[in-house]
Amino acid sequence: MSSPAPRRPSVLVFATGGTIGMRRTDSGLAPDPEFPEILEDLVARICLPLGVEARVNHLSPAIDSANADADTAPKIARAVRARVRTQRPRGVVITHGTDTLAYTAARLAFELGDLGVPVVVTGSQLAHGEADTDAIGNLTLAIRAAVKAAPGSPAAIAFGGELLPAVRATKHDSIALAAFRAELPLAPGGIGVPPAPAGSADAAPPAPARVLAFRFVPAVTADDLRASAGGRPHGLVLECYGSGNGPMARPGMLGTLRELCAALPVVAVTQCATGGVDLGRYAVGRELAAAGAIDGGDMTLEAAMGKLGFLVDRGHDRAEIRDLMLQNLVGERTVAAA
Ligand SMILES: NC(=O)C[C@H](N)C(=O)O
Structure with a gap:
């Protein structure tokens, strides 16, 4: 019996909302209901020359990240962890609104610090359909970084042509395409995320900490x-x-x-x-x-x-x-x- 052909490496793109997936409406920029198909297509086109398969999943509903709450980042972490377990991707890209991206990315760096799969968070300042949008460039950078990074790499933000350590980055510009900045490099000598305290895994999850x-x-x-x-x-x-x-x-x-x-x-x-x-x-x-x-x-x-x-x-x-x-x-x- 011939063994099955080895599966191509894959990347998981997990969309959570933000301007990257928005369009103009009479009441201002808001999530575009057609973005799931558009993202599927965009990701497939970026992945093709990289020789990786794409899996695109969405957090429902997509949000303006200004509406993120105490459970947003933990919820993303739980969803990503569950999908990584079954899909075994080489890397994970999370698309997110820029307003609270630095908060979510920093939290994910701890939540997913032991995932063993690179996590890269991205988004855009301009909606995917706008002229000169930064959506495609940022997504391309994030996917490439997620696929190429070593398995234990720290969580990163891909934005405006730069890869920044998630735990050092801040949104510093509300308009420019280079919206994020890391004043300091990753501090060397991190000891890693400690194991959860004994018994905590069996406890019913309480409301998320505020x-x-x-x-x-x-x-x-x-x-x-x-x-x-x-x-x-x-x-x-x-x-x-x-x-x-x-x-x-x-x-x-x-x-x-x-x-x-x-x-x-x-x-x-x-x-x-x-x-x-x-x-x-x-x-x-x-x-x-x-x-x-x-x-x-x-x-x-x-x-x-x-x-x-x-x-x-x-x-x-x-x-x-x-x-x-x-x-x-x-x-x-x-x-x-x-
Ligand atoms: N550029 C953006 O993504 C801003 C948007 N308000 C958000 O954070 O969802």
């Missing part, structure tokens, strides 16, 4: 900070000034921070594009650390939020969350050598 951000600005009061946690989030990322400073002399600020840090994990990152926090440098930073804030190092806001949500959703306890937030898992933060 991680929020609060930005210090000069007018902020302790009440404002307390109010930011009024909806009972599961984690908070504080966007601090400079090297990790906040208005600690503001009446009630220290006590409020202590209360918050006792109730939920609070991570400090910097508002600056690069450099990171060093909570030991200034007295105000030390007060923040003493109140219980976790040093977010040089993580981007998106990476800090994605990592914190991932760890909370996996069921890690508070001590483990603190410890893991301080470590470099998948290249998201620089950790000084001991």
